[in-house]
Amino acid sequence: MGEDGRRVRSLELGGSAGVVDEMDFFAKEEQERARRASTTDHGVPRLGLKKDDPAVNIGFQLFPATLERDPPMVQHRSPPDEDNDAKRVLEAMQAELARTNEENRRLKNMLSDATNNYNALQVHLIRLMQERNLSDGNTQFHEVTSEVDERREEGGAMVPLQFIDLRPASVVDEESYSITDEGTRRRRSSSPADPPPSNSSEQEHEASTRKARVSVRARSSAPMISDGCHWRKYGQKMAKGNPCPRAYYRCTMAAGCPVRKQVVQRCAEDRSVLITNYEGTHNHPLPPAAMAMASTTSAAAAMLLSGSTSSSEGVTNPGNPLARAIMPSSSGVVTVSASAPFPTVTLDLTRTPGPLPASSSSPRVFGQPPGNQSKPQPVTDTVSVATAAMVADPNFTAALAAAISSIMGRKGDGGTHQTSDSK
DNA sequence: CGTATTTGACCCGCGC
């Protein structure tokens, strides 16, 4: 390749010799240098000698080698030559292009590695949770974990988060069953075809996990927080002891997803606080914004099922390492309550959790003071961002953004991309 | 006209 490249360049060099006059770029300098360096009386540069000029040859030979490094845009000037300069500019631009491509490749690799690490950590987290359950005598969890691992390792490619069900198989089946039609299930229970409700401990466990729900408290004046999903209202009730009605929504993003239920109501004491309860897991691909909330609720539900149900009292997040792993930046805003009838994880986005890195996308979400209700809209829209920030460690996001921006910044002026935007 | 919302009726679980 080197020889051919040189030959081509030589040919180009020779071919462009005749168009020197058309190159205006460094005309002044060129004339000056030509007057000094060239001994020929004509304006025709010593192109023939240039081929033998060691400096030029070295430059041509070194260019490919310096592509991997940071070649200076302006090479040291060899004997004045317009064509030579033009060629060098061209070479420099080509080198820059090649370097940019190389950096793009590196960035892609970095991003892929980071995502891989994230997924690996998530799988590891799930495994830990399920091993914990395994010690309680539930043997199904481990198998599911192995399945997830195998899926991940076999495919090599990343499994979309929405397809990784964080719950154990029994829970998945149970939830999909119950959520498919909880109402009809109740009705069906009277049918003779239904197996009589046996009172095994397994079913008791399923019954408890089936109703695991995630409650999100956020300040918003909107009737419903926008989490990226498409919800259809199917009912409304006046709740006891609350002047504000309670609305019932169902996910309509997929025909086969009647499973999702969402209950929204306003806090009785503070009507600016919107309480949203999520039950179940989506069985269809989700947009990134919706995926954030879905993964949050899923992770929270998994956290709930991981062993905190042993306590009948509320357990705050800092005491739960798993919760800390899921929501590292939200200490104090996550409450796990295993009290009857169903265990609930409460994500309180109305409290101030403490200082957060400024580079993260989450700080503007948390801790909206009650006085800052002049702009309620961002609060509604950023709930998904908050959940995204909780699912994806903000520190990780910030570090990734910093790394990418540093790389982009090294290159020069190309670093204005919003790579830190969470999905 | 298709889709989303409203709203009264109905079902079911639970406590008394």
Added chain:
DNA sequence: GCGCGGGTCAAATACG
């Protein structure tokens, strides 16, 4: 057994 409350259904209505 009965009443209450939560949750869901489905017809009617509104809306784009």
